[in-house]
Amino acid sequence: MPAWTDVSISQKSTIDDMPLTIRNKGFHLDYEPELLVSGSVHYWRLDRFRWDMILDRVREMGFGTICTYVPWGVHETAPGEFDFGEINPDYNLDAFLTLCEEKDMHVLLRPGPHVNSEITYVGFPKRILHDPDIQSVTADGTPVIFPSPPRMFPVPSYASEKFYMEVGTYLDRVSQIIREHLHPEGCIIAVQADNELSFFLRTQPYDHDYSAGALHLYRQFLKEKYRDVVRLNELYGTNHGSFDEVLPPRDFGACSMNDLPYYLDWIEYKEYYLQYGLGRIAQMLKDRGVDTLIYHNLPGMCAKPPYNHVMMEKIVDVVGFDLYYYKEEYHKVKRCIQYLNGTSRVAFAPEFASGFVALPIPAKPIMFDDIRFTTHAALMHGISGINFYMLVERERWVGSPVNRFGGVRRDRFEFYQSLNRLLERMNYQDLSVKCEGILLINRDCARLELASSLLTPIPILGGITPEYYVSEDCLGFGDVIQLEYGRQWDALYYGFGAAKYAVGMGDTELSEEMLGKYGVVAVPTFDFMSRGVQEKLINYVKNGGCLVMGPRIPVFDETMSRCDILGRDLPGPWKRADLVTIDGMDGIELRDADLFDIDSADAFPLLTDDGNTLIYRKFVGSGSIIHFGFLFPKAIDGSSSITRIIDLIASAAGLIRQIPCTDPQIDVAIHTSDEKEILFVANTGPAGKDVDIGRTCLDLESPDNEVVMGPVITVPGYMVRILEVCQR
Numbered sequence: 001m002p003a004w005t006d007v008s009i010s011q012k013s014t015i016d017d018m019p020l021t022i023r024n025k026g027f028h029l030d031y032e033p034e035l036l037v038s039g040s041v042h043y044w045r046l047d048r049f050r051w052d053m054i055l056d057r058v059r060e061m062g063f064g065t066i067c068t069y070v071p072w073g074v075h076e077t078a079p080g081e082f083d084f085g086e087i088n089p090d091y092n093l094d095a096f097l098t099l100c101e102e103k104d105m106h107v108l109l110r111p112g113p114h115v116n117s118e119i120t121y122v123g124f125p126k127r128i129l130h131d132p133d134i135q136s137v138t139a140d141g142t143p144v145i146f147p148s149p150p151r152m153f154p155v156p157s158y159a160s161e162k163f164y165m166e167v168g169t170y171l172d173r174v175s176q177i178i179r180e181h182l183h184p185e186g187c188i189i190a191v192q193a194d195n196e197l198s199f200f201l202r203t204q205p206y207d208h209d210y211s212a213g214a215l216h217l218y219r220q221f222l223k224e225k226y227r228d229v230v231r232l233n234e235l236y237g238t239n240h241g242s243f244d245e246v247l248p249p250r251d252f253g254a255c256s257m258n259d260l261p262y263y264l265d266w267i268e269y270k271e272y273y274l275q276y277g278l279g280r281i282a283q284m285l286k287d288r289g290v291d292t293l294i295y296h297n298l299p300g301m302c303a304k305p306p307y308n309h310v311m312m313e314k315i316v317d318v319v320g321f322d323l324y325y326y327k328e329e330y331h332k333v334k335r336c337i338q339y340l341n342g343t344s345r346v347a348f349a350p351e352f353a354s355g356f357v358a359l360p361i362p363a364k365p366i367m368f369d370d371i372r373f374t375t376h377a378a379l380m381h382g383i384s385g386i387n388f389y390m391l392v393e394r395e396r397w398v399g400s401p402v403n404r405f406g407g408v409r410r411d412r413f414e415f416y417q418s419l420n421r422l423l424e425r426m427n428y429q430d431l432s433v434k435c436e437g438i439l440l441i442n443r444d445c446a447r448l449e450l451a452s453s454l455l456t457p458i459p460i461l462g463g464i465t466p467e468y469y470v471s472e473d474c475l476g477f478g479d480v481i482q483l484e485y486g487r488q489w490d491a492l493y494y495g496f497g498a499a500k501y502a503v504g505m506g507d508t509e510l511s512e513e514m515l516g517k518y519g520v521v522a523v524p525t526f527d528f529m530s531r532g533v534q535e536k537l538i539n540y541v542k543n544g545g546c547l548v549m550g551p552r553i554p555v556f557d558e559t560m561s562r563c564d565i566l567g568r569d570l571p572g573p574w575k576r577a578d579l580v581t582i583d584g585m586d587g588i589e590l591r592d593a594d595l596f597d598i599d600s601a602d603a604f605p606l607l608t609d610d611g612n613t614l615i616y617r618k619f620v621g622s623g624s625i626i627h628f629g630f631l632f633p634k635a636i637d638g639s640s641s642i643t644r645i646i647d648l649i650a651s652a653a654g655l656i657r658q659i660p661c662t663d664p665q666i667d668v669a670i671h672t673s674d675e676k677e678i679l680f681v682a683n684t685g686p687a688g689k690d691v692d693i694g695r696t697c698l699d700l701e702s703p704d705n706e707v708v709m710g711p712v713i714t715v716p717g718y719m720v721r722i723l724e725v726c727q728r
Contacts, residue, residue, distance in 0.1 A: 020189040020293045022318060022345045026384050026429060029106075029189065035384065035429035037420065038065035038108055039354065039391030042117070043096040044074055046392070046404055048089045051096060053406040054392055055103055061401065061413060062420025065189070066100065067108040067350075067387045069115040071123040072170045079127065082173050093174075097181040097188070106183065108350075108387060110192040111174050113167045113281070118357055118396040120151050123195075129153050133162045136200075137211040139250040144208045146200045149359045155200040158277030159213035168284060175288035182292050190293040192350065193282040193316055197274045198299050203306055205267060205450050206251050217276060219243045221269045235261050235559055252452050257476045257528070257560045263451040264558065270306035270450075279315045293317045297350035300324070301336050303507065304446040309343045310509040320348035320385070324366060327373040327718040330684040334667070335493075335505060337381035342438055342506035348385035349378060354412075355390055355399035365399065368412060369718065375419065376720035380669045380680035382433035388416070418701075422722070426700060431671035431678060436655055437503040437520030439492055444508070444530050444558060445485035452482045477527040478552060479592065484631055488524040488551060491632035495646035496522075498664035501655045508533045515540045520653045522548035525566070529554035534565035542621030546653040550615075550628035551594070569620045571596050571603060573629060580609050580630065588641035590614065594629030606648050615645075617652050626652055660692045666715070668693075677725040683715040691715050697723035 020029050027034045075082045085092025100107050115123035136144040136157040143154040156163050183189045223243045226232045249266050282294050294316045312319045321336045340347035356365040393400035401412035455469040470482040496503040541547050557563035573594035580593040595612035598605050607615040615628045658668050665685040671678040683689050696710040700722045715721050
């Protein structure tokens with residue numbers, strides 16, 4: 001963890017004297033396992049005389065926990081002065097929390113300072129955002145503008161000391177109320193530190209922040225990393241007299257691999273910047289006596305830089321993802337939950353769509369069919385905490401099960417009632433999702449993706465993110481890594497899924513101990529990989545693990561110095577072919593294939609073509625490495641040939657298929673406990689499918705739980721079947 005000047009993050013996660021703790025990948029409340037299911041209710045947007053009735057409606061749906069923001073900009077009446085019910089009774093946070101206590105409801109509290117919530121200025125007082133000493137600055141020296149309806153505004157710098165001074169005044173006041181309502185005496189079981197730290201969705205690497213405070217923080221990061229400016233000069237090829245002379249990159253200008261450390265450091269610093277902001281706010285809460293579980297949320301699938309989930313969870317107890325997806329985006333839900341299960345202490349979605357934002361933006365609404373399918377998909381992949389946003393409607397939000405007057409939308413209301421009954425009947429909190437292997441995000445390659453971005457500084461819109469527009473220069477490597485990395489990762493992800501293997505997701509940032517929990521670790525590898533990651537992976541292999549890697553064997557580390565820790569025991573290719581067609585696998589065409597001549601007693605070919613080996617397995621220590629030496633096709637369409645290649649690799653690695661079906665539109669997950677096995681089967685396409693699940697099961701969603709199904713079942717389009725496997 002960075003040794004931040006003036007910031008000391010006290011670790012308290014999962015300790016026994018906290019009422020809400022995290023153990024064994026699950027929440028525990030007052031020492032008992034707890035599936036944390038809640039929903040958002042914004043007190044200040046509702047008439048106070050309706051609070052009682054509205055909370056009763058929430059209770060009727062089966063929810064015992066609610067979540068609310070506390071918006072700084074709503075409660076502040078003047079600098080340092082606040083209205084918490086003294087003027088407007090709807091703003092009486094203390095009264096609302098007291099009512100929750102009277103109804104025996106728990107509360108997740110989100111005091112910001114950033115809350116978004118579709119409020120103008122996302123919850124900040126206008127004066128804060130218009131203060132030049134607080135504003136984030138672009139590479140051109142202009143204020144950074146957040147182009148969000150209903151009104152654009154300048155965004156704050158999380159490196160500004162004046163910003164934290166102002167935040168401190170607000171937290172001084174709101175923490176007085178929070179402390180009085182902490183569980184077990186009160187209702188608050190967790191508090192969120194800030195909201196969606198993400199450069200306000202402007203993640204293009206050379207957009208911002210270039211303010212004076214941010215440049216100071218950048219140089220602090222470099223000093224912590226290198227200690228001596230001489231070391232930095234040797235790596236950068238510069239002649240700086242001190243770290244204060246180092247200027248940040250304002251565009252991607254690398255011409256060769258030797259130029260890359262300068263740009264890769266900038267991307268690592270972007271991760272550090274977010275960690276710094278989170279750490280400052282979390283510590284400010286703790287310093288004010290907010291002694292409870294502290295969490296944070298990121299906007300959607302934030303597995304790549306500038307986010308670093310593993311490092312963020314060294315600062316707060318848990319970091320989750322906000323999930324707002326359509327039924328057609330099943331794989332985004334799956335990736336989010338799998339990544340959290342692989343990297344986080346617990347898989348938590350602090351915001352999960354229940355309704356849709358009502359703003360003039362060019363996007364279709366999230367409908368009830370989307371909510372139903374994606375909710376079941378999240379359960380399928382092992383969510384341990386989920387907060388439905390919003391359970392109660394308010395301005396700029398539509399489609400919630402309860403409206404702001406206490407009325408209900410019957411179909412949505414009954415869905416949540418049946419969902420909570422199902423979770424209780426399943427004892428969902430006692431189940432564990434089966435996961436035999438893990439596919440890692442290669443953070444080195446992901447940093448290069450972002451560093452080489454050529455995208456103009458716009459927020460994430462329509463799925464367009466910086467890695468889709470990158471320099472196509474190979475920079476002296478054998479491949480255009482920043483283009484090919486994502487394609488190879490996708491091929492492995494979709495291949496393992498289509499072939500129905502229990503492979504989750506993780507990150508090369510994970511510890512050696514965490515990797516050791518999996519029988520198989522897969523990761524796309526190219527010409528360079530950090531020395532520490534190479535050492536971690538080879539130790540994993542020598543201790544008995546099976547590493548699946550490719551297409552290339554790393555020969556450089558993150559400084560572009562020679563480093564072949566992973567490749568010392570592996571055979572080198574004797575030739576590269578531009579294209580290899582495998583006739584026995586539907587004519588699949590493998591690009592830029594390295595060909596190997598395997599003649600070692602402890603190495604075995606898995607896929608050959610004309611006597612040349614394309615995939616082999618090499619035993620190293622107590623484990624083995626499976627190396628594929630080619631690029632998968634550019635279009636990954638779930639073809640049977642890719643599934644067959646993955647089958648070769650998975651079978652050699654010792655993985656076992658979960659069901660016989662290999663239809664790429666059908667996905668499966670198995671959950672187990674001491675008493676039972678639950679099978680989730682998802683149809684991710686629009687047309688109904690007959691699916692061979694290879695066993696007989698009880699339909700858990702049938703009224704009497706006695707409908708027997710299988711071994712072939714019908715799954716309608718965009719539906720998850722939840723089945724209990726019949727005991728033999």
